[in-house]
Amino acid sequence: MEETVQNAHAGLVEKVAHYLREHIVMDHFQPGQRLPERTLALELQVSRTPLREALKILAAEGLVVISPNRGAVVAEVSAADMKEKAYVLSVLEQAAAELTCAVASDEDIAEFQALHYEMKAAFLRRDRQNYFRLNQDIHNRIVALSGNATLIDMHANLSRQLYRVRYLSNQKNDKWASAMEEHEAILAALEARDGKRVGHELRNHLGKTWIKYANGEAVTR
Amino acid sequence: MEETVQNAHAGLVEKVAHYLREHIVMDHFQPGQRLPERTLALELQVSRTPLREALKILAAEGLVVISPNRGAVVAEVSAADMKEKAYVLSVLEQAAAELTCAVASDEDIAEFQALHYEMKAAFLRRDRQNYFRLNQDIHNRIVALSGNATLIDMHANLSRQLYRVRYLSNQKNDKWASAMEEHEAILAALEARDGKRVGHELRNHLGKTWIKYANGEAVTR
DNA sequence: TGGAGCAGAATGGCATACCAAAAAAAACCT
């Protein structure tokens, strides 16, 4: 865990790990694809040592799978896996929401409102790109405000693993309008600082999103 | 993540990681204690390479902290950290319980009953050791039956990190009787296959356990 | 006497070399 703002000057393995994470998550590496150490090391202009260490980290995060004497492979993610992860994600967000409601300041709520209406603007303009970004932002902020570092880390981790799916889901979501409505409900509950309700709405919202994805099949090879 | 039954013959890093995990979790290494590569490698009779890789894994799991150019240190666990983790643990167990109730077979429930009454026997004999073991067993089994691998992994991970605290908490728990009562309630809800209720009782149960700990201060240096 | 500065020792970071296991390819036998 720990999420030192990485990058910059810190260790090579962090950079490598960060690089690989991004590429896996953004789907530049296919699931199942092998990650041969020498080749990759050559490409990244680093030696095998930091690369190997980075791979161990990614394995611990569940993004790659390392088989003994067989090396690292980009983790296969079945629709079932995604559903599982999404479920846990929703559970975590629900829990975070309850905490957040208990501690959010007026300014925090105001910021949620601001983000929400920005997002609504993006929705009205059919600007999926910004809608997606703001949507993510709101969800992350709900978790961030919870103040529970463990929760935040785990959420961030899951969120990363679902990024790809979530992004694609956003692109072709035909029930966009209803998703927007659900967000209205979330905001309303936030304004009322009703933790249980926010949690419930969130869980409902996320559940729907993912069911939509799961049915539509997708991506995962 | 990933929890291949490891051990046995698999890679050296797995063995080293497993060894360190156990020792950290069992409190054989003090929080804050440095883990110098050369020294440790010498002790474990391995070279620095697999040790370093093992440390990266443990860092990803949150058991050690690695600072750039400064090496690995057993993660400090403040009472606040523990409370955070315990909270998330309770959230995960609650979620797992709901799933488990939905899928548990009659045999599964029977096994819960069996374990419960074994535990009750240990309680009546004031056998804290076995009480603890059975208690853990029940909680783990509830999660295991959920069928959600992500949830299971995350729970196992958190559970490890809390092992030390939980163990000590068990040793000096003066509200043992009420804890036992809570477990009665959990079993009853399980028998009724009332997911919501099991989840609620579990969350309540765990919450109390940890509050007891947090007040009593402890361990954490 | 106390603090700033400066060796020297300790330690982590990265690269490389060597070994063993597995996979691929080639040769051989039927």
Next chain:
DNA sequence: AGGTTTTTTTTGGTATGCCATTCTGCTCCA
């Protein structure tokens, strides 16, 4: 020609060495 065995090549696992950074404690100066 097909399949099996053997050899070669590839690839991951581990050890070690060198370099950079940090830490320690000593010296020297105010």
